[in-house]
Amino acid sequence: MCSTFFFGTLVISAAVTSGFDLNNFDQLNAAKKSPDKKIVIKNLLVPAGKTLDLTGLQSNTVIEFTGRVTFGYQEWEGTLIELKGKNITVLGKPGHLLDGEGQRWWDGKGGNGGKKKPKFIRVSLVDSTVTGLHIKNSPRHCFMIKSSENLRVQNTTIDIKDGAKHGGHNTDGFGVSSSRNVTISNSEVYNQDDCFATTSGSDTIFENAKCVGGHGISIGSMGSGNVVERVVIRNCRVLANTNGIRIKTRKEETGAVRNVTFENIEIKDISKYGIIIQGNYYNSGPRGDPTPFPIENLVIKNVRGHVARSGTNIFVWVAPGSAINWFWNTKITGGLKEQQCKGVPNDQTSRCGKK
Structure with missing residues (x-):
């Protein structure tokens, strides 16, 4: 032409x-x-x-x-x-x-x-x-x-x-x-x-997304020596998922999660966990106590929304010493299933596992 x-x-x-x-x-x-x-x-x-x-x-x-x-x-x-x-x-x-x-x-x-x-x-x-x-x-x-x-x-x-x-x-x-x-x-x-998941690499941005019907936004599952660092997840809506946001590391495996930020995330109609961070992840479900796996410089800022009554608002279960320098600012409501959090930094102020 x-x-x-x-x-x-x-x-x-x-x-x-x-x-x-x-x-x-x-x-x-x-x-x-x-x-x-x-x-x-x-x-x-x-x-x-x-x-x-x-x-x-x-x-x-x-x-x-x-x-x-x-x-x-x-x-x-x-x-x-x-x-x-x-x-x-x-x-x-x-x-x-x-x-x-x-x-x-x-x-x-x-x-x-x-x-x-x-x-x-x-x-x-x-x-x-x-x-x-x-x-x-x-x-x-x-x-x-x-x-x-x-x-x-x-x-x-x-x-x-x-x-x-x-x-x-x-x-x-x-x-x-x-x-x-x-x-x-x-x-x-x-x-x-998962709407989005990263298992290795650096300098990743996931932004302005709408996620419907899945398992949430994830870091991991982590292991095999892999490292995720400098990740920003921001300005997203997670609707009718099983989880809102999560970090999952596998038991008795190595690697690291560093400098991850979740910012301005709206969750709605989440069936299981608003936020879940677990150090003993398996597809078939958690097994035994987590083993050490560093999750360092984690920022969860303005993560807000609603979990179903049968779910849990926030749940953390990581090995002692794995959580280093966390900052949280969340407002998640609705879930009535309480689970005791383990491995949370002493200065963590979120209502982990609470109503």
Whole structure:
């Protein structure tokens, strides 16, 4: 397509790149080598058991999703979409949909048995942006960020509402690991597991999010020597989740949580815990007394809202000496189930485990 500009009697034609239209999976390799470095993915069907492999991209590539992208059905444990590169721009155009049709795999077991289920999208991006993606019905874990640096993900919708009635499980929203300087902003997540979780890395921001139906916003589960540090979670709403915010470390494992801030978090209709910090986490439930695991310079500021009567407002159970330099300012009400907190710093003033 050309645009024509008139300056007196001089006519200048400027070429405008439309990009490589990828609507046939067999053209994927050609699209990645396109000299104009723009891939427009339109109404694409990815064959069963295959990955939309957007790795090995040329630097400064632009990827646009338009129309509906779907995936053939097969029981497998791969990833439906992979993105990897430097200086990459990913755009979801108005009206597009990345549709995992996860109901074909859901059986209430997630990654704990039953059908083998693929994860949805994994990104390893440097100096890049991802904007405006609309994702529906991931078979299990949805948006995994790994080995990324200087990445901004914004205006994302993860819609797995259907999983609540049709066996969705382990449908985690965002997961960040082994990354630095990642910001996730202005997202909506409807799912059946963590809205956001980070298990390793530094300088992470999760902000301006709406989380509905899942397990809350999490640090961890932590172990295997991993460290999470300099994380800010702010200006979020956590609605109808099992937990509001939580930190979970695994017994007899090593690692550290340092310089984490939860600020301006509204919770509402939480069924189990408004805030929970536990040092003996297992998927199947806590086992025995926690072992030491440092959680240092933790700020929980203006975390407020409501827990169901059958739940607990605040619960902490960590090994003595694990909690170092905590600052809390919370107002959480509603939960009538009292549990005795253990390992809380002596200067902690929150009504831990109280009504």
